[in-house]
Amino acid sequence: QVHLVQSGAEVKQPGASVKVSCKVTGDALTDLSIHWVRQAPGEGLEWMGGFDPEEGKTYYAQKFQGRLILTEDTSTDTTYMELRSLRSEDTAVYYCSRSEDSFDIWGQGTMITVSS
Amino acid sequence: QSVLTQPPSVSAAPGQKVTISCSGSSYNIGKNYVSWYQQLPGTAPKVLIYDNNKRPSGIPDRFSGSKSGTSATLGITGLQTGDEADYYCGTWDSRLSAGVFGTGTRVTVL
Numbered sequence: 409q410v411h412l413v414q415s416g417a418e419v420k421q422p423g424a425s426v427k428v429s430c431k432v433t434g435d436a437l438t439d440l441s442i443h444w445v446r447q448a449p450g451e452g453l454e455w456m457g458g459f460d461p462e463e464g465k466t467y468y469a470q471k472f473q474g475r476l477i478l479t480e481d482t483s484t485d486t487t488y489m490e491l492r493s494l495r496s497e498d499t500a501v502y503y504c505s506r507s508e509d510s511f512d513i514w515g516q517g518t519m520i521t522v523s524s
Numbered sequence: 525q526s527v528l529t530q531p532p533s534v535s536a537a538p539g540q541k542v543t544i545s546c547s548g549s550s551y552n553i554g555k556n557y558v559s560w561y562q563q564l565p566g567t568a569p570k571v572l573i574y575d576n577n578k579r580p581s582g583i584p585d586r587f588s589g590s591k592s593g594t595s596a597t598l599g600i601t602g603l604q605t606g607d608e609a610d611y612y613c614g615t616w617d618s619r620l621s622a623g624v625f626g627t628g629t630r631v632t633v634l
Contacts, residue, residue, distance in 0.1 A: 443623060445569075452526065453561070453569065453612050455623035469622050503568055507623075510559035510574035511614065517568055 410434040412442075412504050412515035419521045420494050427490040428518045430504030437485040441507040444478065444489045448500040456489070458507055494522045527552060528613055528626035535632040540603050544629045546596040546613030552624055556616045558596040560589055563610045572611075573598060605633050 415429040432440060443458025457468040457478050466478050477490040491498060502518045505511040529547045536542045546558065558576050561569035571580055573589035576596065588599045596613055613626035 452628040453625040455625060458623065467621055470620065510571045511561070511569070512571050512574070512580065514568035
């Protein structure tokens, strides 16, 4: 059974970068399509980006173009979400999720707080 | 700003039925499969419906999904207090080449 385990909560200053990890257990990362979704306090779900292994392509939401970098380390079955130039509006819970017909498996979420 | 529109809230008494609509466009719902997610407070979302109307293993048949044109609907029958949660529709937008979620609907059991 596939599980996604994310790194812990972080507090960052405005302008800094954050890198959240999502480790896959129960399957090989190379076989999976992992996406990232965030949720600001009291707000809805927001898709950020994801990797399609069939196309070998990474998709990014227009809103995050230039600030978001999604990478993978297949040797450790870990995928990473790096968000740069953080601002207060980036305060949110960040989730990684497996995409297979739907977002069917989710990580536990990582709280990122942006505050001076 | 989400491209999929849902009502902010719906409510009904225990045992009753609620439906949640999700309105999109020909680029997203009109062209791609729709999924529905339930999110209980403080937890990650859970998929209830995928491919418009299919239920994953373990999801009771009280939950149903349908799609017509550029809209989709989630139905919940036999409403229970444990169904109080936020519900989101989701799909792919072929014009944006991006995943999209609905604005979310809070279900309240009266």
